[in-house]
Each structure stands twice: as C-alpha cells, then as structure tokens.
Amino acid sequence: MNRRVFLMSAVGLSGCGFDRRPRLNVFNWSSYIAPDTVPKFESEFGVRVRYGIYESNEEMLARVMSGNSGWDIVFPTDYIVKPMLVNGLLAPIDHTLLGNLGQIEERFQRPDWDAKLEWSVPYMVTAAGICYNRKLDPAPRAWSDLWDERLKRRITMLDDPFDTMGACLKKLGHSINSSDAGELQAAEAEGLKQKPLLRAYLNAEVRDQLVSGDVLAAHMWNTTAQQAMDASSGIGFVYPEEGYAVYPDCAVILRESKRAELAHRFIDFLLRPDIAAANALAARTTTTNAGARRLLPADFRDNPTLYPGADVVARGEWAKTVEPATQRLRDRLWTELKSA
Amino acid sequence: MRQRGLVLSIYALGTYAFLHLPLLILAAFSFNQSRFMVWEGFSLRWYQAALHDAQLLEASWNSLIIALVATLFSTVIGTLGAYGLWKRTSRWLAGSLYLSLVTPEIVTGISLLAFYEWIFRYLRVQLGMHTVILAHISFSIAFVVIVVMARLGTMDGHLEEAALDLGANEWQAFRYVTLPLILSAVIAAALLAFTVSFDDYVITSLVAGVDSETLPMVIYAIARRGVNPVLNAISALIVFGFGSLILISERLRAR
Amino acid sequence: MRRLRWWFLAPSRTVMLLLFLAPLAIILAYSFESRGAYGGISLPWNIESYLRFGDPLYLAILWRSVWIAAVSTLGCLLLGFPLALYISRAGTRKNLFLSLVILPFWTSFLIRTYAWMFLLRDTGLVNTLLEKFGLIHNPLPLLYNDGAVVLGLVYSYLPFMVLPIYAALERLDVSLLEAAADLGARPWAALRHVTIPLCAPGIWAGAILVFIPCLGAYLTPDLLGGGKSVMVGNLIQNQFTTSRDWPFGSAISLALMAIVMLMLWASAKRSGENLL
Numbered sequence: 127m128n129r130r131v132f133l134m135s136a137v138g139l140s141g142c143g144f145d146r147r148p149r150l151n152v153f154n155w156s157s158y159i160a161p162d163t164v165p166k167f168e169s170e171f172g173v174r175v176r177y178g179i180y181e182s183n184e185e186m187l188a189r190v191m192s193g194n195s196g197w198d199i200v201f202p203t204d205y206i207v208k209p210m211l212v213n214g215l216l217a218p219i220d221h222t223l224l225g226n227l228g229q230i231e232e233r234f235q236r237p238d239w240d241a242k243l244e245w246s247v248p249y250m251v252t253a254a255g256i257c258y259n260r261k262l263d264p265a266p267r268a269w270s271d272l273w274d275e276r277l278k279r280r281i282t283m284l285d286d287p288f289d290t291m292g293a294c295l296k297k298l299g300h301s302i303n304s305s306d307a308g309e310l311q312a313a314e315a316e317g318l319k320q321k322p323l324l325r326a327y328l329n330a331e332v333r334d335q336l337v338s339g340d341v342l343a344a345h346m347w348n349t350t351a352q353q354a355m356d357a358s359s360g361i362g363f364v365y366p367e368e369g370y371a372v373y374p375d376c377a378v379i380l381r382e383s384k385r386a387e388l389a390h391r392f393i394d395f396l397l398r399p400d401i402a403a404a405n406a407l408a409a410r411t412t413t414t415n416a417g418a419r420r421l422l423p424a425d426f427r428d429n430p431t432l433y434p435g436a437d438v439v440a441r442g443e444w445a446k447t448v449e450p451a452t453q454r455l456r457d458r459l460w461t462e463l464k465s466a
Numbered sequence: 467m468r469q470r471g472l473v474l475s476i477y478a479l480g481t482y483a484f485l486h487l488p489l490l491i492l493a494a495f496s497f498n499q500s501r502f503m504v505w506e507g508f509s510l511r512w513y514q515a516a517l518h519d520a521q522l523l524e525a526s527w528n529s530l531i532i533a534l535v536a537t538l539f540s541t542v543i544g545t546l547g548a549y550g551l552w553k554r555t556s557r558w559l560a561g562s563l564y565l566s567l568v569t570p571e572i573v574t575g576i577s578l579l580a581f582y583e584w585i586f587r588y589l590r591v592q593l594g595m596h597t598v599i600l601a602h603i604s605f606s607i608a609f610v611v612i613v614v615m616a617r618l619g620t621m622d623g624h625l626e627e628a629a630l631d632l633g634a635n636e637w638q639a640f641r642y643v644t645l646p647l648i649l650s651a652v653i654a655a656a657l658l659a660f661t662v663s664f665d666d667y668v669i670t671s672l673v674a675g676v677d678s679e680t681l682p683m684v685i686y687a688i689a690r691r692g693v694n695p696v697l698n699a700i701s702a703l704i705v706f707g708f709g710s711l712i713l714i715s716e717r718l719r720a721r
Numbered sequence: 722m723r724r725l726r727w728w729f730l731a732p733s734r735t736v737m738l739l740l741f742l743a744p745l746a747i748i749l750a751y752s753f754e755s756r757g758a759y760g761g762i763s764l765p766w767n768i769e770s771y772l773r774f775g776d777p778l779y780l781a782i783l784w785r786s787v788w789i790a791a792v793s794t795l796g797c798l799l800l801g802f803p804l805a806l807y808i809s810r811a812g813t814r815k816n817l818f819l820s821l822v823i824l825p826f827w828t829s830f831l832i833r834t835y836a837w838m839f840l841l842r843d844t845g846l847v848n849t850l851l852e853k854f855g856l857i858h859n860p861l862p863l864l865y866n867d868g869a870v871v872l873g874l875v876y877s878y879l880p881f882m883v884l885p886i887y888a889a890l891e892r893l894d895v896s897l898l899e900a901a902a903d904l905g906a907r908p909w910a911a912l913r914h915v916t917i918p919l920c921a922p923g924i925w926a927g928a929i930l931v932f933i934p935c936l937g938a939y940l941t942p943d944l945l946g947g948g949k950s951v952m953v954g955n956l957i958q959n960q961f962t963t964s965r966d967w968p969f970g971s972a973i974s975l976a977l978m979a980i981v982m983l984m985l986w987a988s989a990k991r992s993g994e995n996l997l
Binding site: 157 | 576579580582583592593672675677690691693
C-alpha cells in the first residue's frame with residue numbers, strides 16, 4: 127500500500143506529461159463529498175479531477191478573485207453568489223446539459239439568490255444552532271440560553287460576523303438579514319453584554335472542547351455538530367426557538383474555466399440521486415436533492431439535526447447577500463464588538 | 467568567568483527546552499492510540515495516516531522544492547545586495563527593503579496577486595509553482611540582507627582595502643577576503659530564508675495555483691477542523707527528518 | 722571597477738522593483754479608490770479610506786498592537802540574546818546549536834501555535850499536571866488571553882532575534898574582552914560596556930525582525946487570543962476577506978507601514994545607527 131502511494135505521487139509529480147486525459151479542477155468545502163464520488167466520475171468519463179478543499183468562503187474568494195486561479199468549479203454559499211456575479215467571476219449554467227436538474231428539491235428550484243438558477247446549482251445546506259454537552263441540565267433551547275451567567279467561560283460563539291450578529295438579532299426577534307441601523311446596534315449591544323461570559327469566538331475547532339467538557343454550549347453549524355455527535359454520545363444539538371440562519375451552498379462554474387462542458391457534466395453527476403445520497407451520507411450533511419433524500423436510509427433521513435421536522439424548518443431563515451450600504455455598518459459593529 | 471559560563475549554559479538550556487519541549491510533547495502524543503489527551507496505548511496509526519495521504523506527500527514535496535529554489539536565489543541575490551549596499555548606499559533599495567519587512571503578509575500577498583493578475587492579461591500564464599517561488603524570493607531577500615548586513619556592520623573595511631592595495635581587483639577582494647569572513651552569516655541568512663519560505667502560509671495561499679499546494683496550506687486545512695494527531699505525526703516527522711539531516715551534515719563536516 | 726558594484730546591486734534592484742514596488746504601487750492606487758458594490762475596487766477616487774482610519778476605534782486597535790508587539794520583542798530579546806551569546810562561544814559546535822534553534826521552526830507555524838493550545842487548554846498538559854500535583858483545583862484560564870498571545874509570538878519569532886545577534890557576535894574580537902578583563906572589568910560590566918555596544922547592529926536587526934511581524938500578526942492573536950481581541954493584523958485581514966473592502970484594507974496597511982517606517986527612521990537618526 128505504501129509503495130503504491132509513493133509510486134502514484136511520483137507519477138503525479140513527474141508531471142502531466144504521462145496523463146493525456148482532460149482535467150477538471152474542483153474546489154470544494156472540506157468533508158463535503160463521498161470518497162468514491164470523484165474516482166467514479168473519473169473512471170466513467172475518462173478524465174482526471176484535481177479536487178482541492180477550503181474552509182471558508184473568504185478563503186475561496188481570495189483565491190478566485192484574480193480570475194486566473196485555475197479552478198473550474200467552486201462551491202460558494204448563497205450570499206456570495208451575487209458578489210461573484212457582479213465581479214464577473216461566473217459562467218452561465220446551461221440547463222440543457224444538466225439532465226438531473228429536476229432532482230433538486232422544490233424549495234431550491236427558484237431560490238432568492240438566483241431565481242432561474244442561471245448561475246448556480248444548489249448542492250448542500252447548512253444551518254447554525256446551539257451544540258451542547260449533555261451534562262448541561264436543562265438543555266439549552268433558545269439563543270438567550272447562551273447569555274446565561276451560570277455558564278460563564280463555558281460558552282463560545284462562532285467567529286463569523288454574519289453568524290454571531292445573526293444570533294444576537296434573532297435573540298431580539300429581528301431578521302438575520304436586517305439592514306436597519308437601530309436593530310443592528312441593539313444586536314451589537316447584546317453581543318457586548320455576552321462577551322464577558324464567552325470563553326472565545328471559535329469555529330469548528332471548538333468541537334473537541336465540547337467533547338472533553340471544557341465548553342458546555344457552543345454556537346455551531348449543524349454539520350460540525352453532527353460530526354461531534356458521531357464522535358461522542360454526550361453531545362446534543364438544538365435549533366433555537368427564536369429562529370436560526372440557513373446557508374445553502376451551491377456549485378458554480380468560473381468564467382475563467384476552459385472546460386465548461388466537462389464542468390457541467392460533473393455538476394450533473396453530482397445531481398444524480400444515488401451519487402447525491404452517497405455524498406450526503408458520507409459527509410453527514412443535508413442535501414438539496416429530493417431524489418437523493420428518498421434514497422437515504424431511514425435513520426439518517428429522520429436525523430433531527432440534519433433533516434429536522436417541518437416546524438423547525440419553518441423557523442429557519444435563509445442568509446441573504448448584505449447590501450453595500452449595510453456592509454460598512456456591520457463591519458464596524460463587528461470590529462467594535464471584537465475589540466471591546 | 468567560569469561562573470558566568472555556567473549561568474549562561476543554564477539559561478541557554480532553559481531556552482532550548484522552551485523551544486523544543488512543546489514539540490517533543492506533541493511528538494509523544496503522536497504515538498497515542500486515542501486522539502485525545504488521555505494516553506490509551508502506543509500506536510503508529512497516525513503516522514500511517516500521514517504517510518498514506520497523497521495530498522500531504524505532494525504538498526511536502528512542493529514546499530521543499532519551493533523553499534530550496536527560493537532560498538538559493540534569495541541568498542545569492544541578497545548577499546550580493548548586502549555587500550553592494552555596504553560599499554555604497556542606494557537609498558531607494560535600502561528603503562524598499564525596509565518597506566518589504568514592514569509590509570503585512572496579507573498585503574504582500576494581495577499586491578502580488580493583483581500584480582500577477584495584471585501580467586496575466588499579456589502573458590498566457592496562470593498561478594502555479596513559479597508564482598509562489600517568485601513571491602517567496604521577493605519577501606526573503608530583505609531577511610537575507612538584514613542578517614548579512616548585521617555581520618558586515620561589525621567587519622573591518624580595511625581588510626579589503628589591503629587586498630586591493632596588494633593588487634586584487636574588486637571581485638577578487640570580495641570573493642577571497644570578504645566572502646569567507648561573512649560565510650557564517652550567509653549560512654545563517656540562508657537558514658532564515660529557508661525557514662521563512664517553508665513555513666509561509668498567508669502569501670502562498672493567495673498566489674498558489676491549482677497544483678502548487680504547500681505543506682502549510684494542507685496543515686492549516688487539517689488544523690482548522692480541530693485537534694488531529696496526524697498533525698502531531700507530521701511535526702514529529704519534520705523535526706526528526708530535518709534533525710537527522712543536520713546531525714549527519716555535522717558529522718560530515720567534523721570529519 | 723565601479724561597474725562591479727552596480728552588478729552587485731542590480732539583481733536586488735530588479736527583484737525589488739518588479740516584485741515589490743510595482744505590486745505596492747497597485748495597492749497604493751487601491752487605497753485611493755472606493756469599494757466596489759459587492760467587494761473589490763471601483764472608481765471614485767478619494768481619500769476616504771485614510772480618513773476612516775483616524776477613527777478612535779481603529780487607533781485604539783493600533784495602540785494595542787504596538788503594545789503587544791513591544792512586549793513580545795522584549796521577551797524575545799531577553800531569551801534570544803543569551804542564547805546567541807552561548808552559541809557564538811560554542812566553538813566547533815556552533816552550526817549544530819544554531820540549527821537546533823531553527824529546527825522547531827521548520828514545522829509549520831500553525832503546528833507550533835497548536836502545540837501551545839495543546840499545552841495551555843483547560844484539559845491541556847499544564848493544567849492537568851498542576852491538578853495532579855494538587856496545586857490547583859480548577860483549571861487556570863491560560864489560553865484565550867493576551868498573555869497567551871505574547872507567549873505564542875515570542876515562541877514564533879525567537880530565531881529572528883537569535884540569528885542576527887549571532888551573526889554580529891560571530892566576529893566579536895575576543896581580545897577586546899580579554900583587554901577589558903585585564904583592565905579590571907567584571908564579566909557583567911564587560912558585557913554591558915563592550916559586548917553589547919559592539920553587537921548593537923545585530924540587536925537592532927533582531928528587534929526589527931521581531932517587532933514588525935508581531936505588529937502585523939493575525940493568526941497568533943486569533944488562535945491563542947480566542948478571537949476576543951482585535952489587533953491591527955486582524956483588522957487588515959478582515960478587510961481583505963470578510964468585508965471585501967480592499968481600499969480600506971490597503972489604506973490601513975499603508976498607514977501602518979508609514980508609521981513604522983517613521984519610527985524606524987526617527988530612532989535610527991537618534992542613535993546614529995544606519996542599519997542599511
């Protein structure tokens with residue numbers, strides 16, 4: 127096994143001269159695909175795929191902003207699609223090449239950010255909620271539970287301006303996409319009240335501290351929470367009563383790509399129900415593919431963290447692109463909060 | 467004098483411990499069966515995971531190549547530059563070297579990205595190993611110049627003058643008089659340049675192309691997802707690997 | 722003959738011009754432009770970004786960063802100078818000891834920072850040991866504060882202090898120290914009045930090489946400080962990533978660079994040192 131890997135690396139290193147197959151460069155979130163999806167695609171279509179991963183939209187955007195990064199397909203979250211479009215980074219999606227487009231769930235067929243799916247194809251969905259250690263009794267049920275004095279230094283919030291401001295806004299009963307200055311400032315005030323109680327602003331890395339019990343309640347994305355729950359039975363997840371943010375991720379083709387047709391084929395491949403189901407199962411995520419959902423095993427399909435009931439879904443609010451006028455205010459409020 | 471030597475040795479030992487202990491501990495836990503702090507038994511599974519990861523291997527190779535090439539160029543160019551500046555001041559060169567030290571990494575990265583973007587309109591090139599190497603040379607030169615200049619600053623200029631008086635030309639004076647004297651500083655500068663290049667994340671992540679992923683980029687991606695003993699294994703391998711190289715080269719030198 | 726000096730300087734000049742000054746000119750242009758509607762750059766030229774930086778919120782962040790960077794530099798000096806002294810006296814083993822300083826730094830910066838997180842966490846090694854020996858009952862909050870950030874910065878930038886000082890000490894004329902001893906100076910006095918002044922260029926170089934990256938650091942304060950405080954490096958990073966406000970990010974960076982250059986120039990003038 128060891129020798130084969132070395133041999134493969136050596137061949138890979140000695141350059142593409144050996145490999146005349148067409149190549150596709152796909153840039154996706156980490157742990158967002160089944161391990162055999164890419165090899166299956168490679169063998170079925172006789173191509174080679176370079177699969178890179180990133181951890182945040184900003185990281186991805188910084189790399190593709192130049193328009194000459196070399197990537198063909200990337201997976202932005204919905205609120206990044208408009209900025210990418212406005213900056214001329216996207217290639218149009220040709221529906222005639224996507225036979226499986228109809229597999230997508232009804233509610234994602236005409237989404238807010240791209241009503242005719244001209245530029246993006248929905249892929250998976252994540253949401254933010256509260257992940258907690260089951261030692262905590264009573265278990266948290268609302269955002270206001272993260273402002274509990276008794277949990278001092280055992281709480282963390284996400285190190286993300288949109289998410290954390292969103293939680294504060296929801297706690298006050300406003301929309302996560304609010305552009306009202308008064309509402310935003312009230313949200314910042316809430317954040318300032320909470321800061322002394324916080325251990326830190328952490329993203330996925332807090333998972334281990336939750337498992338070990340250092341942290342009792344964390345603001346967390348559902349996919350990360352699911353991974354924590356897979357690793358330990360002492361972890362729970364809840365969608366707060368006041369409502370929560372939902373982030374659909376979609377596939378887009380970059381305008382710089384010279385292999386648009388092959389890129390379409392890959393996206394179409396991802397839309398196949400069996401492939402989409404395998405991806406969702408392996409990555410432990412929520413798929414936007416209705417056909418795939420039907421193929422999921424029952425216990426996964428009913429997982430309350432990834433596939434919650436209709437009443438919970440109704441409380442969720444999709445994240446929208448922040449308008450330029452509001453962006454500056456939000457930035458400043460976030461800086462004030464963080465430097466307090 | 468002897469007493470002072472002892473105090474100094476203890477201080478130095480303490481500092482070395484400070485430097486190495488965290489990594490030794492990380493290395494110790496890389497043999498841990500469990501991924502958490504609790505010791506659950508000896509295991510090599512994390513090493514197996516690390517060595518079987520094709521992406522990791524390729525990234526390490528890329529990092530090595532980039533660091534070696536960039537160090538070679540920046541040390542040579544930087545040493546020549548330091549010597550030139552020592553003999554004759556060039557205000558704008560000195561100023562821009564200072565400036566490059568003062569520039570935050572993200573700004574260097576973004577500015578190079580913007581520069582490449584502009585160039586790519588005229589040349590049909592893409593981001594790749596070459597863009598990373600050029601970026602590394604650009605930021606390493608200042609380090610090399612500073613270290614070599616620090617050495618030149620304590621050097622006696624009369625030695626070269628004597629050589630010139632005795633009939634050597636400028637190149638010979640540099641090559642046979644000054645260079646041997648500053649060689650240890652040049653080596654120190656090269657070590658620093660290699661370190662800075664091998665370790666760089668911010669600038670590399672911005673200007674790397676599809677095929678030029680480096681080790682820090684892969685490590686960053688793994689680390690972002692939480693504690694992972696594979697990282698412990700990687701760091702142990704690096705320390706052990708480079709450490710052995712250094713010991714071997716010492717042995718060879720001592721012969 | 723003169724041409725030879727030109728040739729010495731030519732490669733550095735070319736690299737600096739093409740790969741540093743030209744890109745920086747682009748950033749300079751950006752700082753005078755405006756943020757595009759959804760990020761990036763767009764046209765109205767103005768100095769608004771610079772004016773924004775004058776806001777007390779941002780100046781406070783700058784001040785904090787200067788403070789933390791200064792403390793970290795001092796820490797590096799206190800640890801690094803004796804180490805460099807020790808290595809320069811190590812005889813034939815010099816390169817070995819030097820390499821031992823550098824060796825940890827070939828593991829990734831991130832791994833080294835994680836090593837400290839590993840050690841300082843509530844369930845990390847330090848707290849576990851202290852609790853085992855009964856010295857404390859509840860874990861100490863060692864992580865996610867300014868102290869941890871300084872520790873991380875000192876740990877990360879120590880070789881940058883050691884190497885230049887070592888390079889300067891390398892050719893220190895030992896006979897000068899012997900002369901001082903002959904004249905009755907005690908070791909400490911010889912250190913203060915002979916060694917340190919003579920390797921001043923090295924100390925100065927080391928201080929610069931540490932202070933400046935510490936000032937612009939963002940990963941260390943983020944990871945070890947728990948994201949609870951903003952240093953100017955984080956501020957700049959945010960502008961280029963989350964906020965996509967390139968003009969403001971460029972303006973802050975250039976303002977920061979200008980301030981540091983001014984400080985360097987002022988203190989170089991005062992001490993009569995000319996580093997480059």
